Amino acid sequence: MQVLRDIVYQLLPRPRPSGAPMEDGERVARRLLILSRHPNPSFSYYLDERAKTLGDIPVITKGLDDPLDAIDSDGLFVIICRYIKQPQLRWLEEKRGTLAGVAYFVDDDIPAVVTGNEASWPYKLRLIKLAVRPLPRVNRLLTHVWTSTETLASALSMRSHRIDILPPLPADAADVAINGKDDGAAPTRMVYHATGVHRREHEFLMPIVKAAMEKHGNLHFEVFAAGPLARRWARQGIDPARTTIIAPLSWPAYLAKTTHHHADIALAPLLSGKTNASRSDTKRIDISRLQAAAIFSQCQTFERCAIAGELHIGNTANEWLAAIDLLVGDRARRLSARDATRHSIERMRRHATPTFPGIRFEPLSGAG
Incomplete structure (x- = not known):
């Protein structure tokens, strides 16, 4: 079965720019259009802060179902963020001659997700419909391809086509007020926030969390899970009075929740595998917003912006239990780890x- 998965993985289309490069390697644009399944974390982590730096340049953001007919395409640079639907693709094809360029941005190894055994079939079918099937037509429009990491660029690269790296650019962590209510008297709140795509990480944590909860009566646990994963968490025999299982939230709801409901400890396991190898370290942003002390898997992804004081450990049950014990029992260590991850966001910026990459924005004539 794995051999078949590998064959299909190699056969799935990759993004590649077919548009003629500019002689100086840089395109001039007068306005920006971002097509996105909006709102979503990819836009927030990678595009939003960059778009804010453009000053007087008009920036238009459209959801996948929004019409584009009223947009002036002259000098327009378009960013396709992961997905596109047929009506918008047809509009881009019709306006191709007037566009300043088209970039495709992706922050996941989508072929690996589609051919892997973790994501649900509804999610895979959505990827096929919105990201895989349109790609041959999208490629005929592309002048730029951007990925979130070097590893992902290597996984998706084809022949000599250039792929630029667009690393995450979070909002300034200094703008977030620190919650000082960790006085050790309230229950210690530990969370694991991940989607069903991280099924292996959920399964890895289940016995670890059960053991930690049995050992620490003051520890409360919150996990995002739905369907079979939620049922498996419920069957772990963890005290239901100290456990909260929440169905995954929409992106705006998740932002609101993690902005106003903080945690003490956040678990961030990342097991080895093709899909995980290409991931970036955006989980740091969520954990910083939660104002939690993180436990990270020791891996290349989380090493990128590591700060002294963080906990980076091997993927063994004993190491994870020991790390949880440390943070539950040592408030000073918990606060130190929390502050370290906050500083890691500054390093990320x-x-x-x-x-x-590869675009020079110039204001419209007469602007200002």
Whole structure:
């Protein structure tokens, strides 16, 4: 079965720019259009802050079902964020001659997700419909391809087509007020926030969390899970009075929840595998917003912006239990780890340029 998965993985289309490059390697644009399944984390992590730096340049954001007919395509640069539907694709094809360029941005190894055994079939079918099937037509329009990591660029690269890296650019962590209510008297709140795509990580954590909860009577646990995963968590025999299982939220609801409901400990396991190898470290942003002390898997993804004081451990049950014990029992260590991840967001901002690769934006004539 794995051999068949590998064959299909190689056969699925990859993004590749077919548009003629500019002689100086840079395109001039006068306005920006972002097509996105809006709102979503990819837009928030990678595009939103960069778009805010463009000053007087008009920035238009459209959801996948929004019509584009009223948009002036002259000098327009278009960013396709992961997905596109047929009506918008047809509009781009019709306006191709007037566009300044088209970029495709992706932050997941979508062929690996489609051919892997973790994601649900409804999610895979959505990827096929919105990201895989349109790609041959999208490729004929593309002048740029951007990915979130070097590893993902390597996985998706084909021949000599250039792929630029667009690392995450979070909002300034200094703008977030620190919650100082960790006085050790209230229950210690531990969370694992991940979608069903991380099925293996859920399964890895189940016995670890059960053991930690049995050991620490003051520990409360919250996990995002639905369907079979939620049922499996419920069958772990963990005290239901201290456990909350929440169905995954929409992106706006998740932002609101994690902004106003903080945690003490956030679990961030990442097991080895083709899909995970291409991921970026955006989980840091969520954990910083939660104002939690993180436990990270020791891996290349989380090493990128690591800060002294964080906990990075191997993927063994003993190491994870020991890390949870440490943070539950040592408030000072917990606060130190929390502050370290907050500082890692500052490092993430320093590592990311606020520009879009290969584009020079110039105001419309007479602007200002």
